[in-house]
Amino acid sequence: MTDDVGSSSDGARPRRRRLRWVLGLVVALAVAPMLGAAVHVGVGSWGGAYDVEGVPERAVGMVLGAKAGPNGPSDFLAARLEVARRLYRQGKISAILVSGDGRERPSSETAAMRDYLVERGIPDEHIVEDPAGxxxxxxxxxxxEVYGVRELILVTQDYHLGRALTICRAAGMDAVGVGDTSMFGRYPLNWIKGWLREWPANVKMEWDLLTARPPQSDPFDGALLEAVGDR
Structure with missing residues (x-):
């Protein structure tokens, strides 16, 4: 009886070791791409993050979309728009491109962004919507490709800025950015969730860049260049 127990125990040890190796391999395969993508983001966005006062002037500021509802932008999106409004008022940018999901569901992100800015004094003719962002x-x-931007100031939350800068620079633009940090104090859990989402989102970025995934194709739109020239 003792020998049978010993044999069973001896056989279980190699199985546990194999299981640990398999689990370790699975974790490594999952983590390695995220670490590699994070390094790419760090290198690709190097030197591009500023505050409102220190950011160099660019003709265009682009606000990246986020959740909006029937009553207007979410608090996170409103914080981005406030940064853009400050940039415009300080003469850092001449026009604002609001880019997001413009489909009605039940409200358009880009329409909500435009309305928010216009209600706070930004001239309507200096705002252009990209409803297919x-x-x-x-x-x-x-x-x-569609709006002819060559240089811009990106506006989003701080945890999202590195990935956005990396993509815009890879797309051929001279991009710098200002990241909002005000929401961390108000919604720390949501902020942490957003930061955590960046890790798998960075991996998706690598795939998009590697495959040169085409976004929605539209004819060239000169409205933004006209908006820049009007100021």
């Missing part, structure tokens, strides 16, 4: 990659590529 369905994600960060789409917004950056379309800013360059």
């Amino acid at each position: 369905f994600d960060t990659y789409d917004s950056c590529v379309r800013a360059h």
